[in-house]
Amino acid sequence: MSLPQAFVDPSSIAVVGATEDRAKWGYWLATGALAGADRRRVWLVNRRAAQVLGQSCRPTVGDLPGTPDLVVVCVPPEHVLPVVRDGLDNGCRAFLAITAGLGADEAELAALLRRAGARLIGPNSLGLFNAATELRLAWGNFTPGSLAVVSQSGQLGSEIAGLGARAGLGVSRFYSVGNQLDVGAADVLESLVTDERTTTVALYLESFADGARIITALEALRRAGKHALVLTTGASDASRRLARSHTGSMTSALDVVDAACRAAGALRVATPRELVETARVLDATAPPGGRRVAIISDSGGQGGIAADLAADRGLRAPVFTDRLQAGLRALLPAAAAVSNPVDLAGAGEADLQVYAQVVELVAASGEVDSIVLSGYLGCYGEDSPSLVDAESAVIDRLGHGHRTGAAGVPLIVHSMSAASPAVARLREHRVPVFDTVDAALGALGHVTRLGGQPRSAPATARTEAAATTTKRTDAAVPAPVRTDAAVPAPGYWAARTFLTALGVAMPEARRVTDAAGFAEACASLRPPLVLKAGWIEHKSEHRAVRTGLSPDSAAAVFREMYERLGPGEYVVEEQDTRPGVVELLIGARRDRDFGPTVTVGHGGVHAELWRDVSMELAPVDRRTAAGMLDRLRSRRLLDGWRGQPPVDVEALIDAIVAVSEAIAATTGVADIEVNPIRVGPAGALAVDALVVPRTAEVVPKAACETTGADGRRKSTEEQEISREHVH
Template identity: 65%
Template sequence: MSVPDAFLDPASIAVVGATDDRAKWGYWLATGALRGAHRRAVWLVNRQARPLFGRDSHRSVETVPQVPELVVLCVPAPHVKPVVAQALERGSRAFLAITAGLGADEPELARMLRDAGAHLLGPNSLGLYDADADLQLAWGNFTPGPLAIVSQSGQLGLEIATLAARSGLGVSRFYSVGNQLSVTAADLLEALVEDERTTTVALYLEGFTEGPRVVAALRALRRAGKHALVLSTGASDGSRRLARSHTGSLTSAVAVVEAACRTAGALRVATAQELVGTARYLSSATPPRGRRVAIVSDSGGQGGLAADVAASLGLSVPVFSPELQRKLGDLLPAAAAVSNPVDLAGAGEADLTVYAAVSEAVAASGEADAVALSGYFGCYGEDAPVLVDAENAVVDRLGQLAGGEVPVVVHSMSERSAAVARMAQRRLPAYPAIESALGALANAASLGPGRDLAADGRSGLSRATGYWHARETLVSLGIPVPRAVRVDDAAAVRRAFADLRAPAVLKAGWLEHKSEHGGVRAGLADAGAAVAAFTEMSARLGPGEYVLEEQDTRAGVVELLVGARRDRDFGPTITVGFGGVEAELWRDARVELAPVDRATALAMLDGLRCRPLLAGWRGRPAVAVGALADVIVLVSRAIAADPGLTDLELNPIRVAAGGVLAVDALILHEPDHFPEEEPCPRQPNPGP
């Protein structure tokens, strides 16, 4: 839905529930609306129809002089539906509902709006603000600036706006979406793509019921040159406990949201403070091209702490080349440290310009992607006013680097000195804590370009159940599996063993988690052992689909999990992680929205803690990482192309130097997509 102009720059507003009591919502909505009275008609409505703020008010929306384009509702919950009905009858088609607690009235209110072709922001909204339209219909005050806020929690959205104002960062638009009865967060994100004032968007959502559309809107913002920062609650991991696949139990709500952000070119942050700190950086400096940071400090202790913080944030502090160390040594005293971190060893007190000279030399070297200054800089003029001009001149030189390819971020022990104020003017991001400065830098470095999600796989996979049919599906996708034979009695086991290479594995093919039910017997060296295993297993588990399969005995194998799953909110996802029966124990997994390309698949593997095992750990041979990446791509395409597929899991997929082999698989479909067919037995025999 395109957001109606009434929510952007309405021609007229009626505030229902207006009052001059400053402690009530009606006061803030009325006074906020009147600030824009020079560009639109504003009518105040209250039951007493008494004058407010030196102007007449009206008893109801039925008595205002004209049809209000936007009706603001700040009335008790039982009165919302009657007021909306009156306004719809008059011809109004846009509503902002501050009122909460509508309860059972919400479905009927939604129907009324839908039937009339009308839209409502809220209910349970904290309001809206648009700097360019002189439109403020919210509690509090806003400072104009480049940050747009779309928040499901009105108070959290207001906290973001307040923190932004304290840090010198203003707001372009503010939307508290509340219950999203009609106008949704996705609608408002789409409307921000063309907003010229907005350069960064802050989004807070507690649920992603329009996940794919939200991702598309964030992707459009990225393409328009805007940054998006996403706050979300972790949500409950209860859904993982109900998952039928290992993939489902490994994938947290937060991990999927982060995957969605990476796909969109957005960034998930953990707190409002982190969001505002990152937004401050993005409003001033360009994101660094990489994660190499040069730390320059006038204190060895502060430089060392900065290096530790950088490492904890995934930034690298590389040792400078001998050539660069010589250049820095020429600028600094003999006691200075020049390898990185750089300790100025008192050079700043002798000559303030050394801060700029060292930063410029590092930026020109190509050996760092960003420079972080940490320590006393910014305090000189505050403590010795005679140094104000000299310190400001250094700020000006550093400011010339801020917008370049090697940006500069500053941690200053002063928060409000003249030099710190000048840093803001010169678009040089400065913070009172090193963790804030480097955290913003690391977040900016994490912002990627995003990627498209065009499904190009083959749809219409077989809906048959059981391990044998899962194997057939993998073969159809081009994924290698071991040779195997279906067996249903001891004689069939004996015949099958003659055609297979020993040792063999016997599996109860209908079980989703075979090991947990004793449905797997490996290391069967001869036909007698295979028959004995079948006899015991079938007696315990009952009749069903049994599979005798060649056991993978290759040396240097690493077991991983590759699993595709259809997320409730975001749709198809793909996960890769440490596999086997201990997958949930180690919880080493990476998830992305599906489908993925080969480069993304390789990046997923690089993000695993177990990645060194794939490269050859302690003398073992390196495994076929490229072949594994190809499998990830194939599985991701399958889940993206088939809407009836809910889970497609290979666990384990065994990877050796010579290639990959999927030795177990689970495929699940939506129940209403199953054809009429005789299902395989799915539960173990409970026994006597």
């Protein structure tokens, strides 16, 4: 459902709980509503006061002379339901509930609204603000601007707005969605797509229950030319979701949010200050077209620190060409460093115009995507009044180049002054200026990440019904095909069958249940061999797998394992002995909020130790799968390490895409894990796999009970899937 116009530009408002007490919410809501009285009708409601703020009051909504377009509810919790009933009886269909602590009444309130076809923001909302329509229904004051704030936490949203105001960045709209009993963040985000004043959206959420719709809204904002910055919680171990696969235990809630942001072309930041600093840059300039940054400083020390920070934030300071270095030498003293970073070596003090000359030369070179100017500029006139005019002239020159988009290269300034007239002048020119270099490089790093295009697969391709199969081609987006993937039965043999049907290569193998069948299988396979107890999930942990078996040793090993683990479905495989292989894992799981996801990482028995993984929403295309590999710390192993040959990365990408499509196509599957998949110069071979059906909420303890040689039933694995993971 879309956001009703009553929450954007209501024709009339009733504030229930209006008061003259400045320490109460009712005062701020009443004064805010009255500030827009020239645009709409405003009624104040108070049971015990005949007048508030010079305006006559009515005791109830039912006593009003008309039907309010929007009712603002700011009363004690026990009075909320009666106020809403009164409003509904009077024909009102939009409510803003500030009140918190409704408890069990929330369910009744939701049912009441649903029956009436009414909408509500809150409860536990800090309010809303719309600069374009003079709608101010919140605690505090807002500075108009271009940043829209949508926050589940009212106070945190207010902090973002306050930080923005102090940084010269105002608010276009503010929505505190509170408990999201009815109207949620997705409703508000959708309404911002066509809002002309909004250029950047700040989103804070603690839960993403409507994840797929939120992604779609963020994608729509991106297509409309607006940027979205996301703030959330979930970095701690306590926020990790449980899963049966190794892959699930190695990812966190933030991994999924980051994947969703990449899919939608949004960006997650860590703090409100980071968000505002990034929004300041976006308010002034377009994101750079790449990661190449020029660092220009009047101090070698500051330039070095800036270079280190740039690298830490994913930026690259390339060595300038001989031609550009020669041009810089013509402007600077012989002692100046000109390769990047550039050290002005006192040239700026001799002639302040050097700052602008160097910036202009580097911007026009085509060798960088952004420029950071760091150091003393901004302090000259503050410390030496005789230099005010000269410094202002330089800043005007820099500002003109910034406004005209000199060579399309954004300029970010770090000044040692926080609030000098020169710094204020830079801001007037809309040049992003920061008083610490880490803030400058942090904001630049974030906006550079936003400069890339969002994933090519649209959100509609990531629904539960999505299913595609991709052969190796140069196409970025796979072509849709049949969507009849079936849920495999439990056990390793069924997982093998499932994966090989997807095109994932696995070793030649046989399924056996007794000694005779085992002997027959061994005779038909090429040694060395691997023996696995197929019904046990994490086999290494339970001595349910043996490798390196010869025809002579295999029979004894099978006998020992059978006596220890009991009857069941065993699998005999040819062991992969190819040289130069790298072990990775591919995992896929179904996230409660965002749906299918796929993960790739460093694999094998030490996978959970290294926790080197990369996640995306599923399905992924080949380009996205390649990008997942590039984010791994272990990526260089694939290109050949210490004399090893490069491996077949294209075959690995095939497998990643296939598994991602399988989890998206097969709604009855909760988890898929291929660990390890051994990638060598001649291809990729999956040598163990797990497919978990999406059936029971909890897998009972002792799920892998077996019979020992003494006939006693004993447990070889006790593991649960959490309700949160399955659902």
